[in-house]
Amino acid sequence: MPKRFLLLLLVVGILAAGCARPLSDNCPKDCVGLNLSSRQLKGINLSEAQLMDANLNKAKMVKTNLTKANLTGAQIMEANLESANLNDARLVGADLSFSNLRNAEMNNVDMRGANLQSVSMIRVDLTTAEMRGVLFKRAELIGCDLSEAKLSGVEMYEANLSGAILVGANLNGSVLSLSDFSGAKMHGVQITGSWVNLARLVGADLGSSNLSGTTFFGTDLTGANLANAKLNGANLVGANLSGVDLRGADLTGAILELPVPSEEDKTFSYENLTGASFLSTLNQTEMSRVLADSRVSALTEVNLKPLLKDVILQGVLVDQNTVWPFGFEVPNSVIYQEQ
Numbered sequence: 001m002p003k004r005f006l007l008l009l010l011v012v013g014i015l016a017a018g019c020a021r022p023l024s025d026n027c028p029k030d031c032v033g034l035n036l037s038s039r040q041l042k043g044i045n046l047s048e049a050q051l052m053d054a055n056l057n058k059a060k061m062v063k064t065n066l067t068k069a070n071l072t073g074a075q076i077m078e079a080n081l082e083s084a085n086l087n088d089a090r091l092v093g094a095d096l097s098f099s100n101l102r103n104a105e106m107n108n109v110d111m112r113g114a115n116l117q118s119v120s121m122i123r124v125d126l127t128t129a130e131m132r133g134v135l136f137k138r139a140e141l142i143g144c145d146l147s148e149a150k151l152s153g154v155e156m157y158e159a160n161l162s163g164a165i166l167v168g169a170n171l172n173g174s175v176l177s178l179s180d181f182s183g184a185k186m187h188g189v190q191i192t193g194s195w196v197n198l199a200r201l202v203g204a205d206l207g208s209s210n211l212s213g214t215t216f217f218g219t220d221l222t223g224a225n226l227a228n229a230k231l232n233g234a235n236l237v238g239a240n241l242s243g244v245d246l247r248g249a250d251l252t253g254a255i256l257e258l259p260v261p262s263e264e265d266k267t268f269s270y271e272n273l274t275g276a277s278f279l280s281t282l283n284q285t286e287m288s289r290v291l292a293d294s295r296v297s298a299l300t301e302v303n304l305k306p307l308l309k310d311v312i313l314q315g316v317l318v319d320q321n322t323v324w325p326f327g328f329e330v331p332n333s334v335i336y337q338e339q
Contacts, residue, residue, distance in 0.1 A: 027049065028044075028045070028046045028047075028048075028049035029048075029049065029050065030050050031046075031049050031050055031051045031054055032050050032051070032052045032053060032054065033052070033053045033054060033055075034051070034054045034055070035054075035055045036054060036055060036056050036059055037055045037056065037057045037058055037059060037075075038057070038058045038059065038060075039056075039059050039060070040060050041059055041060060041061045041064050042060055042061065042062045042063060042064065043062065043063045043064060043065075044064055044065070045065045046064060046065060046066050046069055047065050047066065047067040047068055047069060047085075048067070048068045048069060049066070049069045049070070050069075050070050051069055051070060051071045051074055052070055052071070052072045052073055052074065053072070053073045053074060053075075054071065054074045054075070055074075055075050056071075056074055056075060056076045056079055057075050057076065057077045057078060057079065058077070058078045058079060059076070059079045059080070060079075060080050061079060061080060061081045061084050062080055062081070062082050062083060062084065063082075063083045063084060063085075064081070064084045064085070065084075065085045066084055066085060066086050066089050067085050067086070067087045067088055067089065068087075068088045068089060069086075069089045069090070070089075070090045071089060071090060071091045071094050072090055072091070072092045072093060072094065073092070073093045073094060074091070074094045074095070075094075075095050076091075076094055076095060076096045076099055077095055077096070077097050077098055077099065078097075078098045078099060079096070079099045079100070080099070080100045081096075081099055081100060081101045081104055082100050082101070082102045082103060082104065083102070083103045083104060083105075084101070084104045084105070085104075085105045086101075086104055086105060086106045086109050087105050087106065087107045087108060087109070088107070088108045088109065089106075089109050089110070090109075090110045091109060091110060091111045091114050092110055092111070092112050092113060092114065093112070093113045093114060094111070094114045094115070095114070095115040096114060096115065096116050096119055097115050097116065097117040097118055097119065098117070098118045098119065099119050099120070100119075100120045101119060101120065101121045101124060102120055102121065102122045102123065102124070103122070103123055103124065104121070104124055105125075106124055106125065106126060106129055107125065107128050107129075108128045108129070108130075109128075109129045109130070110129075110130045111129060111130060111131050111134055112130055112131070112132050112133055112134070113132070113133040113134065114131075114134050114135070115134075115135050116134055116135060116136050116139050117135055117136070117137045117138060117139065118137070118138045118139065118140075119136075119139050119140065120139075120140040121139065121140065121141050121144055122140060122141075122142045122143055122144070123142070123143045123144065124141075124144050124145075125144075125145045126144055126145060126146050126149060127145050127146065127147050127148060127149065129149070130150075131149060131150070131151055131154070132150065132151075132152075132153075133153070133154075134151075134154060135155050136154060136155065136156040136159050137155055137156070137157055137158060137159070138157075138158045138159060139156065139159045139160070140159070140160050141159060141160065141161045141164055142160055142161070142162050142163055142164065143162075143163045143164060143165075144161070144164045144165070145164070145165045146161075146164060146165060146166045146169050147165050147166065147167045147168055147169065148167070148168045148169060149166065149169040149170070150169075150170050151169060151170060151171045151174060152170050152171065152172045152173055152174065153172075153173045153174060154171060154174045154175070155174070155175045156171075156174060156175065156176050156179055157175045157176060157177045157178050157179055157195075157295060158177075158178045158179060158295075159176075159179040159180070160179070160180045161179060161180060161181050161184055162180050162181065162182040162183055162184065163182075163183045163184060164181070164184045164185075165184070165185045166181075166184060166185065166186045166189050167185055167186065167187050167188060167189070168187075168188045168189065169186070169189050169190070170189075170190045171189065171190065171191045171194060172190050172191065172192045172193060172194065173192070173193050173194060174191065174194045174195075175194070175195050175293070176191070176194060176195065176196045176199060177195045177196060177197040177198055177199055177293055177295040177296070178197070178198050178199060178295050179196075179199050179200075180199070180200045181199065181200065181201045181204050182200050182201065182202040182203055182204065183202070183203045183204060184201070184204045184205070185204075185205050186204055186205055186206045186209060187205050187206070187207045187208060187209070188207075188208050188209060189206065189209045189210075190209070190210045191209065191210070191211050191214050192210055192211065192212045192213050192214060193212075193213040193214060194213075194214045194215075195214070195215055195293045195295070196214055196215065196216050196219055197215055197216065197217040197218060197219060197290060197293050197295060197296050198217065198218045198219060198295060198296065199216070199219045199220075200219070200220050201219060201220065201221045201224050202220055202221070202222045202223060202224065203222070203223045203224060204221070204224045204225070205224070205225045206224055206225060206226050206229055207225045207226070207227045207228060207229065207245075208227070208228045208229060209226070209229045209230070210229070210230045211226075211229055211230060211231050211234050212230050212231065212232040212233055212234060213232070213233045213234065214234050214235075215234070215235040215289060215290050215293070216234060216235065216236050216239045217235060217236075217237055217238050217239065217287075217290045217293075217296060217307065218238040218239065218296075218307040219236075219238075219239045219240075220239070220240045221239060221240060221241050221244055222240055222241070222242045222243055222244070223242070223243045223244065224241075224244050224245075225244075225245045226241075226244055226245060226246050226249050227245045227246070227247045227248050227249065227317075227339065228247070228248040228249060229246075229249045229250070230249075230250050231249060231250060231251045231254050232250055232251070232252045232253050232254065233252075233253040233254060233255075234251070234254045234255070235254070235255040235286065235287075235289070235290060236254060236255065236256050236311040237255055237256070237257070237258050237259070237287065237290070237307075237308070237309070237310070237311065238258075238307035238308060238309055238311070239311050239312070240311075240312045241311055241312055241313050241316055242312055242313075242314040242315055242316070243314070243315045243316070243317075244313075244316050244317070245316075245317045246316050246317060246318050246322050246334075247317055247318060247319040247321065247322060247337065247338070247339045248319065248321040248322060248339060249318075249322055249323070250323045251322070251323055251324055251325055251328075252323050252325060252326075253325060253326075254325050255286050255325075256310060256311045256313075256325060256328060257310045257311070257328075258270075258308050258309055258310055259285035259286045259287060260285065261281055261284045261285060262284075270282065270305060270308050271305065274301060275301075278301060279291070282308075313331055313333055313334055314333045315333060315334075315335060316333070316334045316335065317334075317335050317337050318330075318334050318335070318336055318337075319336060319337060319338050319339060320336075320338070321339075
């Protein structure tokens, strides 16, 4: 009896873990709408599987083969896809929020409109992925390769892209505020008309990039490379550019000094204002577009006011080709050095 009882317990345990159950009679060929939540699918072959609208929440798919699988509209929240093979897979509109895709293979994957909020994708090659309309809020993309990626309009705020490669990527019109791009390789990147407020780009390589019309309010760009970059009309109020390379950079029309209402003189201070009066006055200046970013408008006065200051240009490298905004008085703290 004791042996039979122990055997029964073992069988029950295996079934409870989902290890002994078949996926379905027709799966993996036809798995449409199948409920595979919390299932143990480690290392199995699901290539070309039809998993549209399937429930894969919390599924364990480490090293699972999902090449050419169709996961359109699938629920894959909190799943473990570490080192899984998703080459040529279709994830259009899928929800992968909070999932682990570290070291996954994702060549030619179609993720249009997918939800990748808080996903972990460390060291993933996304150079051939289709990612239009993807939500990358709070995503962990450390060391990912996004070279030449077409990400215009992407919502990638509060994300971690430290050490990522975004050479030649298109992020025009994007929301990148509160994200960390420290040490990222972003040579030739296009980030025009975007919000990059309260972000970190310490030591990032943005050489020859186009950052025109983008707001960098309160952003830390210490030691970044902005040589030959276009910063036309960019807003750098409250940003820290200490040690930045601005040789050959074009800052025509850039906002480097805290703007005040047109009817006020240089003795004006926002410190004397509070509440609705403070925000209304600030919105009368070029800061209105910055405040349109909900990440900035969510700041309390106590946190916002210390950021309302001129850009920091301590130890900035410049040369004869650096173009400053009309009438801007270049500080003595800059260092002239030819490229």
